[in-house]
Amino acid sequence: MVRVNLSGIHKASMNKVPDDPVYGRVKNLLQSGDRWPVLLRQLGIPAASLHGKHCPCPGCGGKDRFRFVNKDGSGSFICSQGTGEIVAGNGWTLLQHVYGWSFEKSLAEIAALLLPDVSPKALAYRSAPALRSTRSIPTSSAGSLPSAGPTPSAGLRNVIPAATPMPHEKPVAIDWAHLALDAQKRLAYLEKLQKESVPLHQLTEKTHQRMVQNYFLSRGLGENILLPSHISFHPHMKNSRENWSGPALIAWVTRPVDGPLAFASGKIVGMQRLWLDPRLQTGPQMQSRGKAPLKQAKMSFGIFDQSMVGSSVHLYGSENSPLLVVAEGIETALSWLRLQSMRGALSSASVHACLGTSQIKSWYSPVAYPATVVLQDNDPAGLRACNDFCQLHPGAKIVAPPAEHNDFNDYLMSLSPPSSNRSLSAPCP
Ligand SMILES: [Zn+2]
Structure with missing residues (x-):
C-alpha cells in the first residue's frame, strides 16, 4: 500500500481557465453533482480503477500506485507512477494522465457527453478525428487545464514529466x-x-x-x-x-x-x-x-x-x-x-x-x-x-x-x- 504525502505535489496540469462558453456550461454541470465517476467510465476508464482504493493506475499501471479520491466530486486522484514522483489532480488531470489528452480534447469529449446540443463545429477539437485510443494529440494544445492543488515551486527538487509524452514521436533534441x-x-x-x-x-x-x-x-x-x-x-x-x-x-x-x-x-x-x-x-x-x-x-x-x-x-x-x-x-x-x-x-x-x-x-x-x-x-x-x-x-x-x-x-x-x-x-x- 502506497501512502502519500500531499505536500509538494507536482501537478500534471496548468492553471489557466479558458474563457469558453462551452467550458462554462460543462463546469456548471460538473459542479451540480457527482458527475466525474460516470463520465470517466463513459470515457473508457475501468470502473475497477474508480472504487477509491489503491489499485493499478489506469494510466501507468503498477499494482497499487493509484487511488481515485474524487474529493468534493472533483474527480481527483493520486498516483505515485511507480517512481515515487506523485502526480495528482482533478478529473481533467486524470484524463491527461491516462490518455495524454489536452484540455481542449477533454473538453470536447466531455461536452459531447453532457451537452447534446453543442455542435461539433463549436469545438475546435472536434474538427480533428477524436480517436481516444490513438492518443495522438498535438502537445501544443495542452495549455489550459483548470485544476486544484499546490503549484510547483522552483529550485532543486524532483520533477515529473508535466504531461504524458505523446507516443509515436521521436524525442526532441536537447541543446x-x-x-x-x-x-x-x-x-x-x-x-x-x-x-x-x-x-x-x-x-x-x-x-x-x-x-x-x-x-x-x-x-x-x-x-x-x-x-x-x-x-x-x-x-x-x-x-x-x-x-x-x-x-x-x-x-x-x-x-x-x-x-x-x-x-x-x-x-x-x-x-x-x-x-x-x-x-x-x-x-x-x-x-x-x-x-x-x-x-x-x-x-x-x-x-x-x-x-x-x-x-x-x-x-x-x-x-x-x-x-x-x-x-x-x-x-x-x-x-x-x-x-x-x-x-x-x-x-x-x-x-x-x-x-x-x-x-x-x-x-x-x-x-x-x-x-x-x-x-x-x-x-x-x-x-x-x-x-x-x-x-x-x-x-x-x-x-x-x-x-x-x-x-x-x-x-x-x-x-x-x-x-x-x-x-x-x-x-x-
Ligand atoms: Zn499513474
Missing part, C-alpha cells in the same frame, strides 16, 4: 550547450552526486560490495550479477523529504538520441534513486526486497521538465549488439536476462530500462538493431506502452511473463526460492 539556468543547476547536482558515489562495477569497499550483492539477492537476481556501469552506489544519500540519509543506488538516465557517448560526455537527463535497506549489511532482505523503510524508497529526478522523455538507464551492451532489449524496470530487465541465462538462451544484447511506461512509449533509438524485444509488464498500461513502443520500432517483439505474474521479476522470484539463488549463474550479456 546541451545552452541549457536553461535551472537545468544547469540540476545537472551540476547530478555531477556532484556522481563524484560522491561509485559505479557498481568499481566498488572496492567490502561493506558496500556486500550491500549491493545482498540487494540483488533480495530481488532474486543471484550472486554473480554483471554489475551495470550506469548504476552507482552512494554510501549516505540524503532524502530530505523523509528526513532520511542512507545507502542508495543511483541509476543514471540518458537518451539514445544523444548518441553512444551520452553517458561518457555527461549528457545525463536525470536519475532514479533507490534507498537501500541498511540491514542489507547483514544479508539479503527478502521481506523489504532490499528497499529502505520509506514511504517512497524510489525517486526520480530530471534536469528539467520532460527531460526524461525518450530516456532509459542503459544497462549493458552497445549500438553494435545484435539484440536490443527494452524493459520498464531495471529489475525487470535483469530478471529477464537471468531467466534467459538459466535457459542457456542468452546472447549479447543492448539492454535498456525505461523506468516507466511513459518513457517506454517515447523511447527511441536512432540505431536500427537486427532484433528488438520489449518486455511487457502484465497490466493494461504496460501492454499499451509496449504497443506504442512498437509504433516507433516496427518489428519489435513484445514478450510478457506468464499472466499470473505482474512482471519478469515477480516471475523470477516465484521460480527461485531465496536459498537457491546463490547457486545459479548470473546473466552475462
Whole structure:
C-alpha cells in the first residue's frame, strides 16, 4: 500500500481557465453533482480503477500506485507512477494522465457527453478525428487545464514529466550547450552526486560490495550479477523529504538520441534513486526486497521538465549488439536476462530500462538493431506502452511473463526460492 504525502505535489496540469462558453456550461454541470465517476467510465476508464482504493493506475499501471479520491466530486486522484514522483489532480488531470489528452480534447469529449446540443463545429477539437485510443494529440494544445492543488515551486527538487509524452514521436533534441539556468543547476547536482558515489562495477569497499550483492539477492537476481556501469552506489544519500540519509543506488538516465557517448560526455537527463535497506549489511532482505523503510524508497529526478522523455538507464551492451532489449524496470530487465541465462538462451544484447511506461512509449533509438524485444509488464498500461513502443520500432517483439505474474521479476522470484539463488549463474550479456 502506497501512502502519500500531499505536500509538494507536482501537478500534471496548468492553471489557466479558458474563457469558453462551452467550458462554462460543462463546469456548471460538473459542479451540480457527482458527475466525474460516470463520465470517466463513459470515457473508457475501468470502473475497477474508480472504487477509491489503491489499485493499478489506469494510466501507468503498477499494482497499487493509484487511488481515485474524487474529493468534493472533483474527480481527483493520486498516483505515485511507480517512481515515487506523485502526480495528482482533478478529473481533467486524470484524463491527461491516462490518455495524454489536452484540455481542449477533454473538453470536447466531455461536452459531447453532457451537452447534446453543442455542435461539433463549436469545438475546435472536434474538427480533428477524436480517436481516444490513438492518443495522438498535438502537445501544443495542452495549455489550459483548470485544476486544484499546490503549484510547483522552483529550485532543486524532483520533477515529473508535466504531461504524458505523446507516443509515436521521436524525442526532441536537447541543446546541451545552452541549457536553461535551472537545468544547469540540476545537472551540476547530478555531477556532484556522481563524484560522491561509485559505479557498481568499481566498488572496492567490502561493506558496500556486500550491500549491493545482498540487494540483488533480495530481488532474486543471484550472486554473480554483471554489475551495470550506469548504476552507482552512494554510501549516505540524503532524502530530505523523509528526513532520511542512507545507502542508495543511483541509476543514471540518458537518451539514445544523444548518441553512444551520452553517458561518457555527461549528457545525463536525470536519475532514479533507490534507498537501500541498511540491514542489507547483514544479508539479503527478502521481506523489504532490499528497499529502505520509506514511504517512497524510489525517486526520480530530471534536469528539467520532460527531460526524461525518450530516456532509459542503459544497462549493458552497445549500438553494435545484435539484440536490443527494452524493459520498464531495471529489475525487470535483469530478471529477464537471468531467466534467459538459466535457459542457456542468452546472447549479447543492448539492454535498456525505461523506468516507466511513459518513457517506454517515447523511447527511441536512432540505431536500427537486427532484433528488438520489449518486455511487457502484465497490466493494461504496460501492454499499451509496449504497443506504442512498437509504433516507433516496427518489428519489435513484445514478450510478457506468464499472466499470473505482474512482471519478469515477480516471475523470477516465484521460480527461485531465496536459498537457491546463490547457486545459479548470473546473466552475462
Ligand atoms: Zn499513474
